Amino acid sequence: MNLPTMDRRVAVKKLLDARAGTLVVTGLGSPSYDVHAAGDRSDNYYLWGAMGGAALIGLGLAQAQPEKRVMVITGDGEQLMAFGSLATISVARPKNLDLIILDNQHFGETGMQSSHTGRGIGFDKVAAACGFSETAELRSLEEVDTLCDELRRPAEGPRLFVLKITAENLPRSLPPRDAVEVKNRFRAHLGFATC
Amino acid sequence: MTASVQAKHPETAAVPSAPAASERQWPDQVYDVLKAAGISHMSYVPDAGHTTLIRLFGADPEVVTNVLTTEEEGIAIAAGAWLGGKRSVVLMQSSGVGNCINMLSLPVHARFPLLVLVTMRGEWAEFNPWQVPMGQATEASLKAIGLRVLRAETGDDLVETVAQAAAMAFDADQQIAVLIGQRLLGKKKW
Numbered sequence A: 001m002n003l004p005t006m007d008r009r010v011a012v013k014k015l016l017d018a019r020a021g022t023l024v025v026t027g028l029g030s031p032s033y034d035v036h037a038a039g040d041r042s043d044n045y046y047l048w049g050a051m052g053g054a055a056l057i058g059l060g061l062a063q064a065q066p067e068k069r070v071m072v073i074t075g076d077g078e079q080l081m082a083f084g085s086l087a088t089i090s091v092a093r094p095k096n097l098d099l100i101i102l103d104n105q106h107f108g109e110t111g112m113q114s115s116h117t118g119r120g121i122g123f124d125k126v127a128a129a130c131g132f133s134e135t136a137e138l139r140s141l142e143e144v145d146t147l148c149d150e151l152r153r154p155a156e157g158p159r160l161f162v163l164k165i166t167a168e169n170l171p172r173s174l175p176p177r178d179a180v181e182v183k184n185r186f187r188a189h190l191g192f193a194t195c
Numbered sequence B: 001m002t003a004s005v006q007a008k009h010p011e012t013a014a015v016p017s018a019p020a021a022s023e024r025q026w027p028d029q030v031y032d033v034l035k036a037a038g039i040s041h042m043s044y045v046p047d048a049g050h051t052t053l054i055r056l057f058g059a060d061p062e063v064v065t066n067v068l069t070t071e072e073e074g075i076a077i078a079a080g081a082w083l084g085g086k087r088s089v090v091l092m093q094s095s096g097v098g099n100c101i102n103m104l105s106l107p108v109h110a111r112f113p114l115l116v117l118v119t120m121r122g123e124w125a126e127f128n129p130w131q132v133p134m135g136q137a138t139e140a141s142l143k144a145i146g147l148r149v150l151r152a153e154t155g156d157d158l159v160e161t162v163a164q165a166a167a168m169a170f171d172a173d174q175q176i177a178v179l180i181g182q183r184l185l186g187k188k189k190w
């Protein structure tokens, strides 16, 4: 069964072009490259490690910045390592946190081994069962265009969208590796002192 | 409804208030010094030794609290809170330190302020042998991944230690765990 998939870079670019003031956190590996490829910005926080941390960094940030929207862009493998985070996020119930799962059904970065999401685990269903206020699985760029409009509407709680992307390793677009600098410029963007 | 009110969890309200005996007062003082240090965010996996702190933070409308499914979640959440300008504290028992190790590479490498309060098990009058391996490995594991580790065995010492650890974490960008000795916590009652 070969269902349609979309180009990850184009999908991420669409989401970021429509972001307005949204703060963005990215999961390690390809999602970080995709977001960086769309343009490096101080309101992006990229991970190069801490696998399973992206959605939760997003939660802490959303709770600290309730007036801003926060978007986490991560991979299926990264999110699988934080399966329980969907329960934690649902219970915390931030109204300003959106999780975007770039789902190629594989651990792309480590050699394209197949993951759970190609074998029946759907993050949209898991998040819905946890109590997320909106969830969906998207398979086309047209649906991403619609999602960009929907994301502008206020949410009742956390939202999660699975973007089924093509399993391919694109050229890397590497974010800065100096994590202290990336942290400090992000805080400076929000008007906070750096240490 | 504000975000902080929404984040409250039903069980924190149901816990009966702490006994008034003087040796039981350190949790209230730790709460006071954390508030004075500007803490407005807290995440936890429960431990009996943290009961009062969890209750006090849970009842505080100025503090956002998160109950976690596993302790490493709290490490990532605290980093996100700092990115957004909030000072967070993470509460766990010593067994939970083992769950955190790789996630601690985030605050250590990116130099996020981190304050973790760890109630110790497996080191003093422990009745549960399953607590001993991780209890004995707690300090060494934290040091191995790069945290500063402080320890207190009396209530007064703990209050002072937490106050200075908060200053070092948030003013000097340090990643600090304060270990609360099992000797101070006392025997678990059945």
Ligand SMILES: Cc1ncc(C[n+]2csc(CCOP(=O)(O)OP(=O)(O)O)c2C)c(N)n1
Pocket: A027, A028, A029, A030, A031, A049, A051, A074, A075, A076, A077, A078, A079, A102, A104, A106, A107, A108, A109, A110, B102
């Ligand atoms: C704790 C931990 N385990 C394993 C790895 C190795 N690793 C790096 S990226 C990755 C998979 C990422 O997959 P996914 O999030 O789906 O991203 P993709 O590259 O497929 O887009 C793994 C297993 C790691 N970095 N950290």
